[in-house]
Structures are given as C-alpha cells and as structure tokens.
Amino acid sequence: MTKHTHARTLHLLVVVLVLLAPVFTAPMRGSAAAQPSGEVKLWTEFTAGGEKTGIEALIAAWQAKNNGVSINHRPIGNEQFFTVIRTGIAGGEPPDLLQWEGYQQTRDFAKAGQIVDLTEWWNTHKANFDLQDAAERACTFEGKIYCVPYTYHTGWQVYYNPAILEENGIQVPTNYEEFLAAAETLKGNGVTPIAFGGKDGWPGEHWYMAFLVQRCGVAGVYSAIEGTGAKFTDPCFVQAAADFQNLVEKEYFSQGAASDDYGTAQAIFLSGQAAFFQTGSWFASGWDQTPPEIEIGIMPFPRMADSAFPNDVTGAVTHTFGIPTAAENPEAAMAVLDWMASPEGAAIWAQNGNLSMVAGAVDTSAPQTIKDLWTNVKAAQAALPWIENELPPGVGEDKVYTGTVALITGDMTPEQFSQSIQEALDASRT
C-alpha cells in the first residue's frame, strides 16, 4: 500500500467519523436532555407531627443528592388545603407535584382532566405496595390510575389514659360492652369518659363509621353509597346512628361535644381530663419526635359482641401524590415521586411515624407504635375509608358531617339523620 493510498484512507476515515459523529453523540445528548432538572414545586398538607418531620426529612435527603432537581415545598393547613389546591389547579397555576386525599378528590381532578394518568407507572411498581386494592380504589377514575398511594391511616383504635383507668379500677376494655361499662364507671366517679370535639363534623363521622362497619359491614356501606341494593335508611344504618347518639345521651362525651373542635378534644385528652380519645393513626405519628407528656395506651376499637362483621375496620389511603397536567416541570416531579415511593424514600417516611404503603417500609423502619397499628390494619378483612370521600361532597360534608352534630344536639333522630343522607344521595344521582 502506497503512502498516497494511506493518506487517502486516513482522509476517508476522518470524513466517515465526522459524518458518524452525530449518530454516536445523539444518544448522549438525548440522555442529557431527558435528565430532569430545575425546581419541583410541591404542595402538601403536612404541617404537623410525623407528617411535617417526615416531609422535611424526605426533602433534606433529596436535596443532599445534588442531582440538579430541587424541591420547593409549600405546606398548607388541612382546613384550607383543598380550597387552595383546587384554586391553583383551576387557575392554571398548580404545583409540579401535588398531594391530595384520594378517592373523590382523585375523581374530581381526573374528570376535569387536571391530573396526569399514572397507570403505566402503577402497573410497573404495583408489586412494591401493600394493600393494593385499597390503593387502587383511592387513585382510580374510569379504570385508570391517577395517583401514587403514600400513607394509610387507620381509624380503628381508641387511645386511652392508663393512669385514669388505673385510678378508677378499670381494665383496658376488650369489647364494646366493657367499654360502655368503663365509661359508666368513669362518669359515676366524675371523670369525663371520652374527649370529643364534633364541631367540624368528621370526628362524629368517624365514630358513626366505627359503628357502621360493625352493623352493616364494608360491603354493605359501599352498596348504599353506590346505590346497588342497600340504603342508608336500612335498619343497620339507623342502628349505627343510634349507637353514636347513645354515647351522647349517656353523657360519655366531654361537655363541648357539639362546639369544640378536634384540637380542643385532643387538648382535653392530653391534659388528662378524659380517659378515652378515638381518632386516626395520625395522632400517634409524631410521638417519636415529640412524645406526649402523659402515658398513652392504644387499644383496637372495642368490638360489639353481636357485631355482624367482626373483621371489618375503618381506615383509608389518606395521602396520595400525583402530577397536575399543567405542571411546569413534570419530568422532575416524576423523578421526585419515583424516589419518594422507592424503599429509600418510604423508609424515611416510615421512620417519622407514618404508615407508608410501600411494602416493608413500616416493618423495617417505623416506630413500634406504628408497627403495631400497621399489623392491625393488615389483619383486617376489609376497611371502610372515610365515607365523606366516597360520597358526593354535598352529601358527605353536609348531611353526614352536619348530621352527626345534629345527633349530638338532639336536633335529629337516628331515623331523620339516615333519611337526610339517603335523600341527598338520591338527589345527587338525578
């Protein structure tokens, strides 16, 4: 081969390499472009307890990665949360990553075309989650999945003050009959049996639900909600309302039952002025970071001896995450969400006292109290989510919420309460 030929070959090689350069570099440039970057605006209702510390820990861990995506978190108080996120979404100014409470909110946002379809992501990651059926129920609209389930909250427990029970010679009740007997003893001794603040409606609804699942069962309640057979006027529903009103009539609730709010009821219990306090698992979520000043015990909600549905409980997927369709930085939001739902992110969430729905996170990382609650959740056969999230808003947050307060003030009988729910539900379907 001549020197000249060598030179020509070399020239040809250079030309070929120049021509092929875009082919080789394209994937590299493409991957660089696909790499999400920038700021992710995140809105949550995590303002207190383990939720606050949990989201702060998650954000700190993410920011420490220095991967080009930063999180700008806006915590919004629970009372204003839904109004704020709806205004943001309707106004075309949503965050990139949004937390909401699943169920009806998912359906409302999805129906309006305001949140991204995450079905593909869910199908790929579904196996990583516990309670998959409950998760899908919270995030589904017309067969598609629109959110990632993140936290479960159980309502099936009663918190108690062991010191008060001991002072009054009362054993921790193991069923509802013992619970009523304990309440009667406490009342007779001048001690408020149950701290309760029903002003906002939902605390009363949670008591009503605890009776509903025992009287009608989860399937029965869903049958009434969906109008597939049962009605809220059926005897078991009326009986559940009567069970709730019975506690009022026997004067087991603290004095301001109709006018005090949840915070006041919590303060009554935490200041040692009442023996029992029924609320969700969120109450215990921050105890590791800020332990309560009194010793508190947790017992499963006392079950009635004649309960027709001995394995049904109350609880729901309460925190879900999704991406608004108008998000400015959806790729980065997806990267953050993907990491939050990873074992690493879920472990941080569980460490802070939250019932993470990512499989194994609670068992490996959560405080013992939270682990115990989770064990109870997984042992249940069926769980009834907060029914205001499954009913149309005008029914759940008016007829049920307001109705429970009317049961307390005596303005409604259990029959009238049940009738008003059914009428509103019928009207919403027409």
Place this chain on the structure above:
Amino acid sequence: MEINAAPVAEVAAARLPRTSTARFWHREGLLLIPFLTPALLFYAVFLLLPLAGTIALSFTEWSGFNVADIEWVGLANFEELGNDPIFWQSLRHNLTFLFGSVVLKTAVALLLALALDQNLPFSNFFRGVYLMPTVISLVVVGIVFTLVLSPSLGLVNPLLEAIGLGDYTRAWLGDPDTVLPLIIVIDAWHGFGLYMFLFISRLIAIPQDLHDAAFVDGASGVQDILHITLPLMKSMVAMVVLLAAIESLKMFALVFILTRGGPNHASEVLSSWAYFQGFTANKVGYGSAILVVLLIITFILAYIQVTRFQPKDEY
C-alpha cells in the same frame, strides 16, 4: 358703592371652554388622572371584575376544577334557591344578625360616645380601650372566643359556677338557642369601637354655642342631649347604621371560625353557605347565586339609606 362683577366673569368665561364638562377637563381633569388611576385600577381589578365574575358564574354550573367545564344554565341556580331550606334559614339568620348587630353596635357606640364626650376622668384612656377590639383580627377574635366559651377548657362556665350561677352553664356555641345571639354580641363587641369614634368626631364638630344657648334657656343636660345633640347626630347615625348593616351582611370570618355555621346550620349565614356550596360541595355556580342575592340585599339597603336618611340641614 355698587360693584359690577360682570366684566370679570365675562373675561373668565371667554378664556374657558363653553360646556361644563369641557371646562372641568380643562381645569382639573389632567391633574386628577394620575391621582385617580391607581385607585380606579385596584377598584376595577379587585372589586368590579370579581363582582362581574360572580354574577356571571351565578348563571352557570361549574365544579370549580376546569374553566373549560363551565356550563350556562340560565336561572336554574336561582330557582334552586327557592327549594333550599338552608338558604332560607341562612337568610333569616342574616336578617336577625343585621337587626341585632346594628342595634347593639349603634346603641352601645352612641351611649359610650355621649358619655366620653362629657370630659369625665380617664375619658381618653377608655376611648383607647374601647377601640382595641376593633383593631384585632376577626380570626383572632373567633379563636379566642372559641376557647373562652368552650364548656371543657373555657372560662365562662367555671366563672358562672364560681359565682353560684352554675345552673346557667351550657355548651354556648353548641346550643342552637344561644349560638346566634352570642355571635351577634361578639360581633358587636368587636365592631362598636370604630362607630363610637365616628360618633365622637361628630360630637366634637357640634358648635359649643348651641349647647350654651340651650343651657341659657334653662335646658337640663338630658334635654340638651335630646333636643340639641341627637338631632344633629342624625346623619352620622344613618351612616353608622348603614356601615354596620353592610358589615353584618358580609359576616363570614366570625361564623366560620366560631361555628362553621353550626351546630346543624343554627348559625349558618348566606356567605358561609355560599362558601360551602362553592368550595366544598363543588357547586360554584350555586354558591355564586347565593352571593348575588346577598349583593342585591346590600344594594337595596345602601340605596334606602342614601336616598331616605340624608338630613338636609345640619351644622
């Protein structure tokens, strides 16, 4: 000596444009524009536009999630109002509130203004004290009274028990019979200070000569108040009544914080019911229709006040 001003006026008129409007713009218009524009912009953007939007939405059905889903329904929302018992209950509460709060605020403010105008010891101190509630946010007032009136953690029931009135203890805000009167009293407590100051400012403006003349004619202190002071306060009373009435009709924050309209709608007012419909029940159109009714009532009140209760002669 007779002064003939005609030539001066004629010269001035000749220099000015002929019509009054043109004259106005020539003289002051250009100067007014920079002063008025910022306020007009704020007025248009933050009042007129939302007002027009609310009126327009009252003829629509909208869940509030996507602007593209707004659907024109004509008068359907207003027809629905007729069959909504909570709307009528709220309207009754608004009118009760209007009457009770206006009477209380006006009476207390006027009586205290008359008392403090007598130059009694510590008058200035009490003027400040009575004004203090007015400068506190209604949200803070609501939270404080929620705690004070709580049967479990509050102060009122223990106080009643301590002074031997234990039979009168109750769940103040949880009792449908007491909740509305209580909110009226709290609202009056919060609002009377400002009106008291308005009354005091009017009292100061009444010429002392008139009082002196009355006393020279043998009038007593009470007669002076009844026949000199009060007649001269009519325009201010009318203004205070109007302001208090409009403030009462707008009532939202106090009700929302204290009771959320409960128990069982016993303190529901139009604005809280509209808020519920718009932001909780996802019926933005219906909620807007409720607010339009509230707006109409407010306009009627303002019109009556402006046209009927304006005194003609007052110092």
